Amino acid sequence: xxxxxxxxxxxxxVTGSEKILxxxxxxxxxxxxxxxxxxxxxxxxxxxxxxxxxxxxxxxxSRFQPQSSKKNHLDLQITALKPDDSATYFCASxxxxxxxxxxxxxxxxxxxxx
Amino acid sequence: GDSVTxxxxxxxxxxxxxxIINCTYSATSIAYxxxxxxxxxxxxxxxxxxxxxTAGQKGSSRGFEATYNKETTSFHLQKASxxxxxxxxxxxxxxxxxASSSFSKLxxxxxxxxxxxx
Numbered sequence: 001x002x003x004x005x006x007x008x009x010x011x012x013x014v015t016g017s018e019k020i021l022x023x024x025x026x027x028x029x030x031x032x033x034x035x036x037x038x039x040x041x042x043x044x045x046x047x048x049x050x051x052x053x054x055x056x057x058x059x060x061x062s063r064f065q066p067q068s069s070k071k072n073h074l075d076l077q078i079t080a081l082k083p084d085d086s087a088t089y090f091c092a093s094x095x096x097x098x099x100x101x102x103x104x105x106x107x108x109x110x111x112x113x114x
Numbered sequence: 115g116d117s118v119t120x121x122x123x124x125x126x127x128x129x130x131x132x133x134i135i136n137c138t139y140s141a142t143s144i145a146y147x148x149x150x151x152x153x154x155x156x157x158x159x160x161x162x163x164x165x166x167x168t169a170g171q172k173g174s175s176r177g178f179e180a181t182y183n184k185e186t187t188s189f190h191l192q193k194a195s196x197x198x199x200x201x202x203x204x205x206x207x208x209x210x211x212x213a214s215s216s217f218s219k220l221x222x223x224x225x226x227x228x229x230x231x232x
Binding site for chain 2: 035041044045048056058090097102106107108
């Protein structure tokens with residue numbers, strides 16, 4: 001059974017629209033993260049959450065807003081979408097946030113903005 | 115800042131031949147970062163392949179090995195004899211410290227696509 005679920009797997013959006021990427025983890029972890037991988041670039045850290053609190057935000061734009069309704073959920077809302085937002089977005093989780101714990105990744109959501 | 119550089123792909127290797135994927139790192143936020151190799155098989159998410167948290171130590175998993183070399187700031191991935199099932203994208207990563215939040219993040223290399231052919 002998948003331990004980290006990301007929905008949808010593929011997403012196509014038009015410029016200017018808003019989308020929400022869903023992430024749920026069933027590992028009992030306390031920390032969750034979002035990473036992004038654009039074409040021909042490394043995975044890039046975006047956000048980290050611990051016990052549903054934002055710990056770090058390394059995205060430059062306020063158009064990206066994580067939302068944590070439950071401890072095992074960390075959705076990503078993206079507003080005013082741009083073609084440059086096209087990327088695969090990965091959710092991850094780890095037992096805790098302190099130190100460097102092993103991070104487990106979901107399968108990703110591939111977003112294409114036209 | 116922290117960064118990771120690895121062998122540029124795609125890499126094609128014949129089955130049963132040896133493999134090395136180079137990884138070098140630069141760590142400015144943390145003196146002794148933890149080092150990781152992740153793998154992404156076709157259609158699947160990233161999986162941790164191996165990790166080493168102490169300089170000078172070697173990690174191994176599924177026939178793959180990597181040694182944390184602080185002097186050369188390297189963490190090369192090696193396998194003596196590859197199989198077709200090893201075809202995947204391999205990512206080297208380091209654990210970096212975020213001073214503003216006393217937190218950590220992973221910094222990834224660009225990934226190396228490996229194809230193992232019969």
